[in-house]
Amino acid sequence: MTEPSGRRERKKAATRRKIADTALRLFLEHGYDAVGIRDVAAEADVAVTTVFSHFASKEALVFEQDGSFEQRLTRAVTDRAPHEPLIPALHREIEALVRHCLTDEAAPVWRMVDASPALRAHEESTMLRHAESLATAIAADLDPPRTATACRTLARFVVDAYALARDADDPQATVDEVFHMIEAAWEATRPS
Amino acid sequence: MTEPSGRRERKKAATRRKIADTALRLFLEHGYDAVGIRDVAAEADVAVTTVFSHFASKEALVFEQDGSFEQRLTRAVTDRAPHEPLIPALHREIEALVRHCLTDEAAPVWRMVDASPALRAHEESTMLRHAESLATAIAADLDPPRTATACRTLARFVVDAYALARDADDPQATVDEVFHMIEAAWEATRPS
DNA sequence: ACCGTAACACTAACGGTTAGGTTTAAAAAA
DNA sequence: TTTTTTAAACCTAACCGTTAGTGTTACGGT
Structure with missing residues (x-):
C-alpha cells in the first residue's frame, strides 16, 4: 500500500x-x-x-516511550541464551529495569509518578497488561510446559518484583529477595 | 460530644x-x-x-461496601486460630472471597467492572492499597519475624491470587494452584 | 424558643476528552 | 503539470466528572 x-x-x-x-x-x-x-x-x-x-x-504524555518495557520483558524470555534457565534471565532484566529507574534522568519522572494518583493508577494497569503479555511469552517458550495459570502467576510475581523494588529503600536487595521467593514458587510448579 | x-x-x-x-x-x-x-x-x-x-x-458508587475486603484479609491473619499457620488461613479467605464474587448477586457487578477500564483501574489500585495493609498485618503477627520485603511480597502475591482466580476459567482450581506457589515462596523466606 | 450546624440544594465553573466540520499540505493519479 | 485524494492539524463547542461558593432547610442540643 x-x-x-x-x-x-x-x-x-x-x-x-x-x-x-x-x-x-x-x-x-x-x-x-x-x-x-x-x-x-x-x-x-x-x-x-x-x-x-x-x-x-x-497520563500517556508521561509514559511516552514505555513500549520498551513490555518488549524488554518478553525479549528477556525469548532472546535469552539457549538452555539458560528462565528465572535468572528475568531476574537480570528486572534488575536492569529497576536500575534504569534510578538514573538521574529517569528518577524525577518516577518521583512525579509516585506523587500523582492518576499517574500511579495508569502505571499499575499498564503493568498488569505487561504481565499478561509476559505470561504468553513465557507459556510459548517452555521446554517442559507448565499450566497457563502457573505462567500467568509467574508473570505477575515478576512485575510485582519490579513494583516492590522501585519504592523500596534498597531496590537492589529487594529484587534479589523477591526473586529468591519467585524461584521457590516456580520450582513448585515442576511437573514431577 | x-x-x-x-x-x-x-x-x-x-x-x-x-x-x-x-x-x-x-x-x-x-x-x-x-x-x-x-x-x-x-x-x-x-x-x-x-x-x-x-x-x-x-467509581466509588460501584464499590460501595468494599471496606469489607480489606478487613476480611487482615482479620484472616489476626483472628486466626492460635498456632494455625499463616498461608492456609489466607488460602481459605481468598477462596471464600473469590467464591463470593461468583454469587448470582455479585457476578453481574464484576462483569460490569471487567468491562470498564475506569472501574478496572480503580479496583487494581484499591487492591494494591489492600495489599499494603495486609503486609503490615502480616508483619505484626509473625512468630519468627520476617523481612518487611518478604511480608510485602507475600501480601502482593496473595492479592494476585485473588485477581488471577477471579478471571480464570476455573477459579477454584486457580486459587489452589497459585497458593501452592505462594506456599513454596513463603517457605523460602524461613530464617535458617 | 433559640441557636449552631449538618445535610442538602443551586449555580457556575474547571479540566480532560471528544465530535463536527474546515483548512493545509503532502502524496498519488491524471 | 495539473488534478485529485488523503491525512495531519485546526477551531469551535460541547460532554462529563468533579469542585467551589453560596445559600437554605431542619434536626439536635441548650
Whole structure:
C-alpha cells in the first residue's frame, strides 16, 4: 500500500516529539496537576485536539516511550541464551529495569509518578497488561510446559518484583529477595 | 460530644443508600459508561453535589461496601486460630472471597467492572492499597519475624491470587494452584 | 424558643476528552 | 503539470466528572 517514505511522517513524528517533550518539561517544572492540557498545547503551539490525536490521555504524555518495557520483558524470555534457565534471565532484566529507574534522568519522572494518583493508577494497569503479555511469552517458550495459570502467576510475581523494588529503600536487595521467593514458587510448579 | 442518635443520621444513611442503589441499578440496566452522574442524581432525586458528598467518585458508587475486603484479609491473619499457620488461613479467605464474587448477586457487578477500564483501574489500585495493609498485618503477627520485603511480597502475591482466580476459567482450581506457589515462596523466606 | 450546624440544594465553573466540520499540505493519479 | 485524494492539524463547542461558593432547610442540643 503506502510505502512509509517522506516528509509527512517526519513532520508527524516531529510534532509528536515536540508535544511529549514540552509536556514532560512543563510537568517537571510546575507539577503534573498544575499543568493543563491546554497549557501543553499552547506551549507546544498545537491545537488541543492534536495532542489527543497523538496521545490517548494526559497520563500517556508521561509514559511516552514505555513500549520498551513490555518488549524488554518478553525479549528477556525469548532472546535469552539457549538452555539458560528462565528465572535468572528475568531476574537480570528486572534488575536492569529497576536500575534504569534510578538514573538521574529517569528518577524525577518516577518521583512525579509516585506523587500523582492518576499517574500511579495508569502505571499499575499498564503493568498488569505487561504481565499478561509476559505470561504468553513465557507459556510459548517452555521446554517442559507448565499450566497457563502457573505462567500467568509467574508473570505477575515478576512485575510485582519490579513494583516492590522501585519504592523500596534498597531496590537492589529487594529484587534479589523477591526473586529468591519467585524461584521457590516456580520450582513448585515442576511437573514431577 | 454528640451521641450518635436520631433522625439526622438515619436520613443521611437513607440518602446514601438510595444513591448507591439507584446508581447500581442504572449502571446494570444501561451500562456504566452510558449513565452519567447527573442521571444518577436526577433518578435518586438529589443534587449532584450530594452524590459527591457521599461518594468520592463515580467509581466509588460501584464499590460501595468494599471496606469489607480489606478487613476480611487482615482479620484472616489476626483472628486466626492460635498456632494455625499463616498461608492456609489466607488460602481459605481468598477462596471464600473469590467464591463470593461468583454469587448470582455479585457476578453481574464484576462483569460490569471487567468491562470498564475506569472501574478496572480503580479496583487494581484499591487492591494494591489492600495489599499494603495486609503486609503490615502480616508483619505484626509473625512468630519468627520476617523481612518487611518478604511480608510485602507475600501480601502482593496473595492479592494476585485473588485477581488471577477471579478471571480464570476455573477459579477454584486457580486459587489452589497459585497458593501452592505462594506456599513454596513463603517457605523460602524461613530464617535458617 | 433559640441557636449552631449538618445535610442538602443551586449555580457556575474547571479540566480532560471528544465530535463536527474546515483548512493545509503532502502524496498519488491524471 | 495539473488534478485529485488523503491525512495531519485546526477551531469551535460541547460532554462529563468533579469542585467551589453560596445559600437554605431542619434536626439536635441548650
